[in-house]
Amino acid sequence: MRAVRYHEHGEPDVLGVEELDEPTPAAAEVLVEIRAASVNAVDAKFRAGTYGSVSLPAIPGGDAAGVVAAVGEGVEEFAVGDRVFAGGLGHDEGGTFAEYAAIPRMKVAHLPENISFEVGGAIPNVGVTAWTALVERAGLEPTERLLVHGGNGGVGHAAVQLGATMGADVIATVGSESVGERVRDLGASATVDYDSETLAGEIDDATDGEGVDVILDHRLDDYLGLDLTVAAQNGRVITITGGIPSVENPPLQHKELTIRGTAIANIPERRPILQRIARLIVRGDLAPVVAETYGFEDVGEAHRAVVEGGYVGKLIVRP
Ligand SMILES: NC(=O)c1ccc[n+]([C@@H]2O[C@H](COP(=O)([O-])OP(=O)(O)OC[C@H]3O[C@@H](n4cnc5c(N)ncnc54)[C@H](OP(=O)(O)O)[C@@H]3O)[C@@H](O)[C@H]2O)c1
Structure with missing residues (x-):
């Protein structure tokens, strides 16, 4: 072969x-x-x-x-x-x-x-990762606010769609307005440029100042500080990469935040999630x-x- x-x-x-x-x-x-x-x-x-x-x-x-x-x-x-x-x-x-x-x-x-x-x-890889992060690790609930970093990426574009079909209000970061337009078509209610100098403020505005309940982070080294800033009370940060950088005065305690990792390598039994993903695709909820x-x-x-x-x-x- x-x-x-x-x-x-x-x-x-x-x-x-x-x-x-x-x-x-x-x-x-x-x-x-x-x-x-x-x-x-x-x-x-x-x-x-x-x-x-x-x-x-x-x-x-x-x-x-x-x-x-x-x-x-x-x-x-x-x-x-x-x-x-x-x-x-x-x-x-x-x-x-x-x-x-x-x-x-x-x-x-x-x-x-x-x-x-x-x-x-x-x-498969990105779908199982997005599913595990949002459904199993974050316990994302309808009407919650979800921030997806890199909403156009493999994991990101699956997470934007999954979050939207779960009834969450999805905000995604992207690298350009033309990409942002396409990510909004996938189900994000707002997109913000990840290079913006006022990123935290723009995310906060997109939540009407209430903060984000769940954050899917793929560059924790870069964004943990921002995540903790924009997180709402009881917010959950789910990371799919990286270690934990040091953050000055993290508001972990008073916001009761959770930071949790997930790795697809720890999920040998992928078939049940793949079957659910196939059903979402057939239903038109995931494309x-x-x-x-x-x-x-x-x-x-x-x-x-x-x-x-x-x-x-x-x-x-x-x-
Ligand atoms: N833990 C796990 O089980 C697991 C599973 C899958 C993936 N991962 C990891 O997660 C990461 C993403 O995987 P992927 O397959 O989705 O990769 P991908 O398809 O290459 O997507 C990467 C995303 O990151 C964005 N990005 C680039 N620079 C950025 C910045 N400065 N700030 C914010 N976002 C930025 C990209 O945007 P542009 O298109 O604008 O560059 C794109 O949206 C990789 O590091 C991968 O190894 C982990």
Whole structure:
């Protein structure tokens, strides 16, 4: 099979296309013939060698949608020919930028007929992350105010839509007005420029001075101070990256704030969330956005693009 691989960490040009043996599914694994996969921000960090430990050579890619080609021992819920999507691979597992990938069964869910492979391949990692952060960690409630940093990003654009469909009032930060317009179309009631010198004041204005109940933060090092400033009483800050920078006089105590992390690596059983995500997509409450599609030869370009940003949604890779 053809696959993208890197043998050493480095710039995107370490990525090459190679001919490899098709993997054989082990017990409890599903062999998926990949039709579409997506680029996640973390893929570029794994490749660069700046995050986690990766055994080399490595195939990048953590999300996939495709068709079941074979099943390992003990897999009864999938049959050859089923349409499926799966997420969260790539960290020391066989990646998905390949014609086939063997994936643990609990990371795989059925993909309804009316969801395209591109959309199915775009959403797993970012959708599971947004779901876990908002539903399970934050306990977001209808009418609460939600701040999503980077509302156009992979996680951000899923969180904006999920928050809106949960009945929250969503405020998102973005890098430009043209992107902001598209994020408002996804369900944000207000967008603010993350480079604004009056960011905290603008967020406060968007809440009519009442503050934000839940904050989804993907750059805690940069924004924890702001988060604690704009948080309402009993606010919850959910972080998907970073350590905790020092903040002068954090109003943790008198506002009774919570800061909580979440990591998709801690969720081996992704199927129940993927099934809910599929239902949201079928209902029209979640519409993963495909910004660009790349072939295997252009994965380096896709890795550059994910770091550069400035688009809405996800970058897709197709064999
Ligand atoms: N904990 C977990 O389980 C988990 C899961 C998924 C992702 N993550 C991490 O979460 C982060 C986001 O992931 P992703 O897949 O959503 O990445 P992504 O698709 O690349 O999105 C990144 C977002 O950050 C925005 N951004 C860039 N500079 C910014 C700034 N100065 N202030 C605020 N926002 C800024 C981007 O806006 P522009 O388009 O304007 O550049 C974009 O909206 C990554 O670090 C990723 O590794 C963690």
